[in-house]
Amino acid sequence: MSLGEFDLISRFFMRPEGQGPRRAQVGNGDDCAVIAPAPGHHIALSTDTLVEGRHFLSTVDPARLGHKSLAVNLSDLAAAGARPLGFTLALTLPRADATWLEGFSKGLLALADAHDCELIGGDTTAGPLTIGITVLGEVPAGGALLRNGARPGHELWVSGQPGEARLALEAFRGTLSLSTEDFQATRDRMECPAPRVALGLALRGVASAAIDVSDGLLGDLGHILRRSGVGATLHTEQLPRSACLTRQPAAQQLDMLLAGGDDYELLFTAPAEAHAQVLAAAQQAGVAVHRFGHIDAEPGLRLLDQGQPLANRWTSFDHFRA
Amino acid sequence: MSLGEFDLISRFFMRPEGQGPRRAQVGNGDDCAVIAPAPGHHIALSTDTLVEGRHFLSTVDPARLGHKSLAVNLSDLAAAGARPLGFTLALTLPRADATWLEGFSKGLLALADAHDCELIGGDTTAGPLTIGITVLGEVPAGGALLRNGARPGHELWVSGQPGEARLALEAFRGTLSLSTEDFQATRDRMECPAPRVALGLALRGVASAAIDVSDGLLGDLGHILRRSGVGATLHTEQLPRSACLTRQPAAQQLDMLLAGGDDYELLFTAPAEAHAQVLAAAQQAGVAVHRFGHIDAEPGLRLLDQGQPLANRWTSFDHFRA
Known part of the structure; x- marks a missing residue:
């Protein structure tokens, strides 16, 4: 019609x-x-x-x-x-x-x-x-969370469970297979992301920098680091892994976590003194958050897996290059 | 690249x-x-x-x-x-x-x-x-020009010379032919419309209703009439006709004027008492304006040509029907 x-x-x-x-x-x-x-x-x-x-x-x-x-x-x-x-x-x-x-x-x-x-x-x-x-x-006025406020020593946090949306996308593409239940769960995350509005509001005055994860965790973290003129150290084993994700091979888990994209989780930094406030904000917003690293004065990104250095083989998703 | x-x-x-x-x-x-x-x-x-x-x-x-x-x-x-x-x-x-x-x-x-x-x-x-x-x-606050303020007796005005952009479009389509000079002039109007920002600012507190003409004069006037719950009488011979337009057959001139579209002129109403203020606003903005009709309490649109009734054979441009 x-x-x-x-x-x-x-x-x-x-x-x-x-x-x-x-x-x-x-x-x-x-x-x-x-x-x-x-x-x-x-x-x-x-x-x-x-x-x-x-x-x-x-x-x-x-x-x-x-x-x-x-x-x-x-x-x-x-x-x-x-x-x-x-x-x-x-x-x-x-x-x-x-x-x-x-x-x-x-x-x-x-x-x-x-x-x-x-x-x-x-x-x-x-x-x-x-x-x-x-x-x-x-x-x-003057209270927006920006990308440029991360300072050395600040803790790095992420909400929810990044990586699930990309799992569904790869299942659609046929590059991996998921059980019916896992496919349904991750597909919901890909098709119906929950914007973390309540968390963003609760983090006003608490977080020092924030971005939403749309192009992959490392790519979006890069924006915070560049804008803030800092570097970071990540403990990849501290990143939250959903049940669906843990059923994938270890290398693939990292791909999804670090470069998955389409997550719409909040990636943010906060002073170490504000640790308890961050947890309280997350509780208030009803969203889980995980600390998985910290900001360094030294530029660049250092990836660690159980304390061992990990080569960075992930790059940001780019609409004109992907 | x-x-x-x-x-x-x-x-x-x-x-x-x-x-x-x-x-x-x-x-x-x-x-x-x-x-x-x-x-x-x-x-x-x-x-x-x-x-x-x-x-x-x-x-x-x-x-x-x-x-x-x-x-x-x-x-x-x-x-x-x-x-x-x-x-x-x-x-x-x-x-x-x-x-x-x-x-x-x-x-x-x-x-x-x-x-x-x-x-x-x-x-x-x-x-x-x-x-x-x-x-x-x-x-x-409270000072925006809206579509719903036209009242019976208010005068109807239009800025600039509507119809030229459509002349160029029809020349591109091959349904009419223009001299090289006319084609260039009307093409400039189609491709480089001048938004009437200064006129809009000068009409604050003077105009009672306003709309920009993007879908054709009659179609856009219809929005003002519906929103304001009024009708209008138009004197089509009072509409400004550019030199390019007057070189077209009379019937086509009316088509372009009344239903051309893509004009980005301001169509507005103002109380008759504000007539001089409208002219002063136009002068201040450096744009010509023409009065070409008035608002009636009786709903509907009455088109006159030199005082003689004219059947309305024009309808609004609609992106899903055109």
Whole structure:
């Protein structure tokens, strides 16, 4: 079936009065949306695009795709310690398919509601399936978590269990095999990542630097190290390994952990004195965190496995080189 | 040639210290950009996507494409009476081509600088050529120009000379022919629209409703009428006709004027008492404006040509139906 552009927006993306958060002074449907941060706060914003065939398979459940499209953006707010306010959606579709749109909008808006994040504007065009989201949040003035605050002696932390999303991707690609249960569990992690928004908020004033892990742990850690002008030592055996991951060969476990990507976990640093505060923040957010290394004044990355040096054979995922 | 994603961003889109506006507390290169409106102001934002083959031809000069990609977004800020602050760029490219990127970024950043609008973040992915921009501006709290303020008796105005961009498009399509000079002039209008930002700012507190003309004059007027719950009477002979347009057959002139699209002129209403203020605002902004009708309490659109009723055979451009 074919729908006109305006029908499509109002049918699938405009919320009835009283449904979903209402924060914008002017919402979806004027030339601009108008929104304001709370007094003493600034606007944090981030943008991410998902392209069919590159970031998702054409066979993915549209509801999960809707969820993930917003999740990867909320993850950037989480890494800045920002509270979600709203987002814009730029949807490019080969055709206006009501079944697809119903699923997509359902998954998208369910996650938006869960994070009190209003759909405040958007744009719909015809073309190859591409989903562009720009998300806005608020942070206390001067209080955003940045990449440049890691200092020698600070501890290195990661939330959740990185590596599972890549396990699922490799199973899809046929480069490894998983039991039905492991495939389902890791596929959920790949298709429905949970943005660590609550953890990011709880880490305000505690973490010294933060980033979300989208391109692989080492690659994203590299951004923190470069921005902060420091190096790091990693104890790879201290990285959390999920049950699914431990059923893979040891070398592959490290590949997934260190260079898997698509995790949307928070990678952050905090002063050693703040160790207990980090654990309290994680508890408050209901997310496990693990310390797995520390920041050094000496530039570069030192990988250790049970105290033995490990050669770094992993490089960052790069969309134009992968 | 092929470039990595991070090289690409830093080479073409990061500005050296002291070049271009610096407004973001945290700019391009962290998880989020952080930006704040001036005290007493809110954030106005809008998003627009340009898809190759749909919004532009693959043969277009990349610098002009860069200009237009931002111009259509700035035009939305203009229609809200917002002052540009910054924008995010989501670029999906089939490959990282340095020549293309150099031209594109040059055109994009030149227009951004002209409007003191900072590139504060972005995302680069591989895929079919798609340009997604979300632009942010500031408006005095409660002072945005909206679509819903048109009241019976208010005058209807339009800036510039609508219809020229569509003339060029039709010449490209081969449905009409233009002299070399006319083709060049109208092509400039299609490829390098001038967003009416200064006019939008000057119309704050003067215009009662505003929209930018992207889908055709009548279609966009329809949004104002629906939102405001009013109708309108148009005197089509009062619409400004450029020299190029007057060299076309009369019926075609009306097609271009009323349903051309891609004009990025401001269509707005203002109380009759504010007539002189509108002209003063236009003078201040250095843009011509023309009154061509008025708002009625009676719903619907009445088209007149030299006082004679004219049947409305034009419908709005719709991306999924055109």
